[in-house]
Amino acid sequence: MSAAHANGAILTAAGLGKRFNALVVLDAVDFSIRPDEAVGIVGPNGAGKTTLLNVLSGALKPNAGTVHFKGNDITGLPAAWRCRMGLGRTHQIPRPFAGMTVLENALVAATHGAGLKRGEAYDQAIAAIELAGMLKVANRRADTLGLLDRKRLELARSLAARPQLLLLDEIGGGLTDAEAGELVATIQELRRREIAIVWIEHIVHVLVRVADRLICMDAGKIIADGSPAEVMADPEVVRAYLGVGPQ
C-alpha cells in the first residue's frame, strides 16, 4: 500500500507534467482526492483542466509524475483498465452509440466498462439509467435525444461502468436553471452513494452547489486549492480570469 493510499486518498497525482511540443500544459501538478470528496476544478480557458482529466483517465500519457488510484500506480495503464478499476469519466462532447438505445448504450458500459455479465450487467445498466433520470427514455435511440438527455446519457454510461471515482468534464454548460438544478441533485445523489467526484466546470455557480473543495488552475499549475469560498475570493484566482481588474 502506498503512502498516498495510507493517507486515505482514493486518487493522488504527484508531480504531473504534460507537454505538447514546446507548450507546457501541466506543470508539476500535485493533489489528492479523498473517497468522500467532491472536488471542482476551475480555471480560465487554456489552464490545462481537460488535459489533466485526460491524464487522470488515461486518455493521455504524462511526460512526468505519477497517478495513484486506490493505492496502485496506474500511470502506465490504459484508460480501459482504469475504468475497470473504478475510475470513470464523462466527455465534454457526448458521443454515444447513435444507433443504439439509451439502455443498450448503458449495457455496453456495464459489460465492457465494469466487466459485468448478463443479468448483473442489465441490473447495473438499469440502475445507472434510473440514477441519471432516463428511465422514461430508456428505449429511445441515442440520436433522437435532446442536449440535456445526451448529457444525462453520458452520465448514465459512466455510472453503468460502476465507478468509485467519477471525472466529470463540463457537463453543466448550456443548461437552463431548472436543468442545472436537476444535475446538481443527481451529483449529490452520487455522493450519497459514496462515489468520489472530480468535476471540471466553467459554470462556477453550479459547481459550488456540489463541490466541497475547489482547485483552480492557470497556465498548467494549481494556483489555489481550498474551500469554494476561499478559492473564489483568492485574488490570484480573480486575476487569472479577469486580469488585474479595477482596484
Added chain:
Amino acid sequence: MTALAVEHLDAHHGQLHAVRDVSFTVRSGGRLVLIGANGAGKTTLLRAIAGAHPASGGRVLLGDADVTALPANRRAALGVALVPEGRRLFADMTVEENLLLGRMTGRKGTWNVERVLETFPNLRPRFKARAGDLSGGEQQATAIGRALMGNPDVLLLDELSLGLSPLVVDRVYESLDALMHSGTTIVLVEQDLSRALAVADMVVCMLEGRVVLESPAADVSREQVTEAYFGLRRESGAMEAVS
C-alpha cells in the same frame, strides 16, 4: 442618439441556446465592453449583430433601422464591421489587398489606406507582405484596418488580445486609443478587466448566454464584476450561487 440596439436577442448553436434574451443599447460614439467566461455567448452575440450568425429571436437595430433580417453584407453596407476572433485574414493576399477588400462596403468616409497606416505604423513596412507571413500583432492590425476601411459607424472587436503577447496587445491598444475617441461606436470583447474598463464607458457581463450585469464603467466595482462573472453572491463572508 442610439447607434446600436439589441432587443431580446436569441441565438442557438444547434441545440445549445448560446444567446438568451439579450438586450442593450449603445449610444453613438459609445464604447461598450462585453465580458464573461468562456462559453458565455460573447462571440455568438457579436456575430449575430454583424449578421454572421442567425438570430433565433429578437431584433438588431442600427440607428432606427431594423437589420435583423438582413445578411451580413447588407449590414456592412449600413455601417457594421466585425473584427472576428482569430483575425480571419486572407492569408495568401497582401496586407494592401486585405485592406482594400474593406472598401467593398461602398461607404464613404475618412478612412483610407494612408489613415490605416498612420493608425498602425507597424503595417507600413509590411504593406506588400503576404498576410499569412505577418506576426500576430501585425495580423490583428490588418484585421482592424480592413474593418475601418469600410468606414463603419459601429465597430465590433472580438478578443483582440487572443493569441498575442501582453506587450503586443499593449501596442494594439495604444494604436486604437485615438480610434476609441474618434466618434466610432465600439463594442469590444475583452477578457482583461482593467484593459476593458480603461477603454469602455459601458460594461456588460454575460453568463451562460444572459446579461447579468450592465453598468457604466466608472460605477462598477471589482466585486460586482466578479460576482456577475462567476454567478456568485457573497453575503457576510459566506458564498452562495445565484440562480
